[in-house]
Amino acid sequence: MERAIELSAISSGGPFGAVIVDKNGNIIGEGHNEVTLNNDPTAHAEMVAIRRACANIGNFNLQGCTIYTSCEPCPMCLSACYWARLDKINYANTREDAADIGFDDEYIYEEIKKNKEDRKIPMISHNNTISKQIFKKWFDNVNNIRY
Amino acid sequence: MERAIELSAISSGGPFGAVIVDKNGNIIGEGHNEVTLNNDPTAHAEMVAIRRACANIGNFNLQGCTIYTSCEPCPMCLSACYWARLDKINYANTREDAADIGFDDEYIYEEIKKNKEDRKIPMISHNNTISKQIFKKWFDNVNNIRY
Numbered sequence: 464m465e466r467a468i469e470l471s472a473i474s475s476g477g478p479f480g481a482v483i484v485d486k487n488g489n490i491i492g493e494g495h496n497e498v499t500l501n502n503d504p505t506a507h508a509e510m511v512a513i514r515r516a517c518a519n520i521g522n523f524n525l526q527g528c529t530i531y532t533s534c535e536p537c538p539m540c541l542s543a544c545y546w547a548r549l550d551k552i553n554y555a556n557t558r559e560d561a562a563d564i565g566f567d568d569e570y571i572y573e574e575i576k577k578n579k580e581d582r583k584i585p586m587i588s589h590n591n592t593i594s595k596q597i598f599k600k601w602f603d604n605v606n607n608i609r610y
Numbered sequence: 611m612e613r614a615i616e617l618s619a620i621s622s623g624g625p626f627g628a629v630i631v632d633k634n635g636n637i638i639g640e641g642h643n644e645v646t647l648n649n650d651p652t653a654h655a656e657m658v659a660i661r662r663a664c665a666n667i668g669n670f671n672l673q674g675c676t677i678y679t680s681c682e683p684c685p686m687c688l689s690a691c692y693w694a695r696l697d698k699i700n701y702a703n704t705r706e707d708a709a710d711i712g713f714d715d716e717y718i719y720e721e722i723k724k725n726k727e728d729r730k731i732p733m734i735s736h737n738n739t740i741s742k743q744i745f746k747k748w749f750d751n752v753n754n755i756r757y
């Protein structure tokens with residue numbers, strides 16, 4: 464946690480840092496917020512740390528690993544923790560602390576809970592036969608890698 | 611939408627494709643799922659398309675732009691659409707369709723809605739004075755780029 468907080472202090476983007484630790488307690492990936500630095504709205508500290516840890520171990524699955532982050536993950540980063548199959552999430556500041564300094568974490572948590580038609584960003588459904596066929600074809604192909 | 615669906619068919623990862631279009635209707639970024647290809651659990655089609663669009667225009671803000679995606683975004687990608695300030699989301703398949711072929715979108719939507727203590731991945735809070743001070747210092751620095 465100390466290292467995650469240290470990263471948040473030296474961050475060149477928003478003040479956030481994160482570290483991924485494997486089951487033996489070794490750091491396998493770390494990062495700080497790089498949104499404004501790299502013009503990448505997805506480059507939150509947790510995302511950067513997850514991507515680097517995965518690249519480091521050559522696997523998209525971080526089962527058995529733990530994340531230490533200087534702030535409670537936003538919904539994007541929390542979902543990424545689920546997709547990466549992390550075992551545990553340790554955080555220091557809360558999403559309310561993040562809201563207090565002007566970040567949208569809390570707002571996006573509220574938006575995600577809503578029904579599609581009530582969200583601020585309009586979501587338009589296009590019923591499509593071809594896209595459904597592509598899903599079915601993928602599902603029926605036993606050679607595809609599931610995750 | 612046709613291009614997004616086309617990308618989902620030729621995807622080397624999960625069967626998902628996405629395209630970002632600017633206010634003039636020009637494609638400024640596109641991508642398909644690269645999770646298994648690049649060992650990156652964050653490389654969903656929408657994330658790849660957003661990152662490429664931002665890199666392309668040299669800005670972390672995609673205000674005025676629209677995303678076309680072959681499937682309703684998962685919570686990670688939906689949050690990324692909010693962080694990128696997209697104007698509109700167009701999708702073909704739904705998150706229920708994604709669940710039917712084995713993807714966790716629906717499960718993660720349910721997890722995010724829960725209170726922290728009820729989630730499947732344990733979330734451990736570490737109250738920390740230094741991390742709070744770093745937030746305050748960042749907030750008080752008028753030179754920082756807000757987003």
